[in-house]
Amino acid sequence: MSELVRFQQQFRRSLTIARKDIQIYYAKGPVIIYGVLMPIFLFLAFTIGRSLPADLMIPGLLGMILFFTATAVSPIIVPWEAQARTLERLMSTPVKLETIILGDILASFIFGAGISIVPIIIGLTLGITIASPGILALAIILSSFCFAALGNVFSTPPTNTPATVNMIAAGVRFPIVFMSGVFIPLDELPIWGQNIAFISPLTYFIDIARNLMHGQGHLPLVIDFLAIIGFTAVFLIVAMKLHRRTMPRRI
Amino acid sequence: MGRDEDNNFAIEVSDLTKYYGQFLAINKVSFEVKTGQTFGFLGPNGAGKTTTVRILTGVINADSGQALIASYPAGNLKAKQITGVLPETANAYVDLSGWRNLLLMAELYGIKSKEARQRSDDLLKELGLYERRNDQVKSYSKGMKQRLVLGMALVSDPQILFLDEPTSGLDVQSSRLMKIMLQKLNRYGKTIFLTTHDMDEANQLCDQVAIINKGKIVAIDTPERLRLATKGRHSVEISFQGSVKPETLAQLSGVSEVERLGDKYRLYTNTPGDLAVTLVNYSASVGLKIVALNILAPSLEDAFVSLTEKEHSHV
Numbered sequence: 164m165s166e167l168v169r170f171q172q173q174f175r176r177s178l179t180i181a182r183k184d185i186q187i188y189y190a191k192g193p194v195i196i197y198g199v200l201m202p203i204f205l206f207l208a209f210t211i212g213r214s215l216p217a218d219l220m221i222p223g224l225l226g227m228i229l230f231f232t233a234t235a236v237s238p239i240i241v242p243w244e245a246q247a248r249t250l251e252r253l254m255s256t257p258v259k260l261e262t263i264i265l266g267d268i269l270a271s272f273i274f275g276a277g278i279s280i281v282p283i284i285i286g287l288t289l290g291i292t293i294a295s296p297g298i299l300a301l302a303i304i305l306s307s308f309c310f311a312a313l314g315n316v317f318s319t320p321p322t323n324t325p326a327t328v329n330m331i332a333a334g335v336r337f338p339i340v341f342m343s344g345v346f347i348p349l350d351e352l353p354i355w356g357q358n359i360a361f362i363s364p365l366t367y368f369i370d371i372a373r374n375l376m377h378g379q380g381h382l383p384l385v386i387d388f389l390a391i392i393g394f395t396a397v398f399l400i401v402a403m404k405l406h407r408r409t410m411p412r413r414i
Numbered sequence: 415m416g417r418d419e420d421n422n423f424a425i426e427v428s429d430l431t432k433y434y435g436q437f438l439a440i441n442k443v444s445f446e447v448k449t450g451q452t453f454g455f456l457g458p459n460g461a462g463k464t465t466t467v468r469i470l471t472g473v474i475n476a477d478s479g480q481a482l483i484a485s486y487p488a489g490n491l492k493a494k495q496i497t498g499v500l501p502e503t504a505n506a507y508v509d510l511s512g513w514r515n516l517l518l519m520a521e522l523y524g525i526k527s528k529e530a531r532q533r534s535d536d537l538l539k540e541l542g543l544y545e546r547r548n549d550q551v552k553s554y555s556k557g558m559k560q561r562l563v564l565g566m567a568l569v570s571d572p573q574i575l576f577l578d579e580p581t582s583g584l585d586v587q588s589s590r591l592m593k594i595m596l597q598k599l600n601r602y603g604k605t606i607f608l609t610t611h612d613m614d615e616a617n618q619l620c621d622q623v624a625i626i627n628k629g630k631i632v633a634i635d636t637p638e639r640l641r642l643a644t645k646g647r648h649s650v651e652i653s654f655q656g657s658v659k660p661e662t663l664a665q666l667s668g669v670s671e672v673e674r675l676g677d678k679y680r681l682y683t684n685t686p687g688d689l690a691v692t693l694v695n696y697s698a699s700v701g702l703k704i705v706a707l708n709i710l711a712p713s714l715e716d717a718f719v720s721l722t723e724k725e726h727s728h729v
Contacts, residue, residue, distance in 0.1 A: 172524060175524075176521070176522055176524070179518065179521040179522055180522075183507065183510070183518055186509070186510060186514075187507060187509045187510065247505055247507075247508070248503045248505040249505055249506070249507055251468070251473055251501045251503065252499065252501055252505075252563075252566065253522075254472070254473045255471040255472060255473055255494065255497075255499040255501065255576075256494060256519065256522040256523065257491045257492075257494035257495040257522070257523060257524070258491075258522055259491070411473070411474045411475070414468065414473055414474065
């Protein structure tokens with residue numbers, strides 16, 4: 164069997180795992196709370212009473228919802244499966260560990276990318292225009308995958324308690340939101356603030372969204388896209404390596 | 415065609431060793447299982463049974479030694495493709511239906527959709543779950559869940575089955591159904607690796623058994639040979655129509671101990687044949703009618719206890 168056929172076979176099994184995750188985990192409480200309710204309330208808390216123009220506000224809202232939703236599903240799947248005693252069976256089937264991880268990331272990615280349609284509709288209703296919908300769609304797809312991979316990194320500590328993983332994830336998610344230019348555009352941040360912002364993948368997505376909706380970004384689009392791709396590669400490598408080390412300790 | 419047919423061994427294990435931190439879970443475990451055999455893996459709790467199964471099914475890696483499944487290294491995708499697994503603590507996905515659980519497993523084994531549906535249907539009927547196939551598994555009883563989990567192990571029609579305590583904690587009907595299915599699968603040529611605490615189950619199902627204690631194999635043989643090799647106490651079990659005092663039986667020639675078991679007595683002896691004759695003569699002399707008389711050799715359970723206790727006393 165050629166490597167290509169083997170890759171296709173494993174990718175199909177990743178899709179099977181993603182479908183199973185969608186059927187089981189989208190309706191779980193932590194996903195709804197951290198993925199949907201939290202970003203909406205957080206955004207309302209920071210925007211009500213401030214007179215932000217829609218083309219500045221919507222990129223922030225879109226970025227925050229995409230980030231929270233795409234990182235809501237992937238952290239809880241592995242600990243949940245270990246706790247529910249379904250992980251051992253999954254690991255004994257003819258799928259690679261990377262196939263399982265990719266399936267979990269895909270389920271989270273689809274959740275993030277799907278829900279991002281809501282803030283876009285809100286933005287269009289408020290009269291914003293998107294300079295290049297195709298580029299925005301590409302940015303949403305790449306960023307959702309990037310954030311889902313980051314979410315999967317949160318699940319690598321060998322705990323089988325989803326609440327513990329969510330606590331770890333919350334400890335990273337909130338600082339990232341505050342330092343990524345969601346509420347204050349990058350140009351208005353002090354230099355030290357901008358330097359910190361560059362270590363967050365969310366910064367680059369919001370910069371693309373502002374560029375396309377507000378007509379002005381901080382960085383060239385190419386740099387934003389390259390940064391997102393780079394972060395994705397790092398998160399995937401870290402997730403795979405750490406899961407390989409910690410997965411047997413969950414059983 | 416599996417490569418196991420070349421050498422006639424479905425499972426080959428040599429010097430398998432696994433540590434958990436400083437704890438030596440299994441220590442140079444070696445055995446072979448012939449294709450088509452039902453192999454029982456017996457041992458007390460914490461002996462290393464589940465660790466061995468997890469290594470053989472590719473869930474964890476050994477620290478040293480070699481395990482081959484149909485000549486493929488354990489954990490290799492080809493090895494996993496031809497095995498079905500019922501892990502000790504495994505559960506089905508309780509938020510999915512029984513039907514969906516089976517299809518999920520079939521898809522993970524790359525079974526084509528039409529075939530997967532047909533096999534799922536057949537298995538659900540055979541396991542007595544067809545009527546509840548569309549219900550979420552969370553509404554199933556423990557016996558139903560365990561039957562479904564067996565179905566999940568079988569849906570890929572594997573050559574080799576690993577079953578870790580498949581009947582543990584089950585009601586009589588579910589346990590019986592499981593045993594009947596395992597016997598049937600063995601008749602169809604499947605190789606079955608079975609860990610169990612149930613000596614009757616091992617005795618009924620297994621062609622060969624290995625006994626593991628404290629991470630080391632202490633015996634491998636057929637159940638019958640293990641039983642006969644045990645230097646345990648032989649006994650004669652007898653029940654009379656009428657009452658007999660145990661003290662009277664204890665005074666008969668060759669009796670070392672008398673135990674009352676419900677409506678019968680078990681008389682321990684070193685000469686069971688002679689004692690049977692003595693008992694027949696005694697009952698005739700006092701006009702007692704014998705309802706049943708059985709000569710009992712040490713059971714597989716006796717062999718198990720003897721081997722694991724002997725090992726314990728050496729430590």
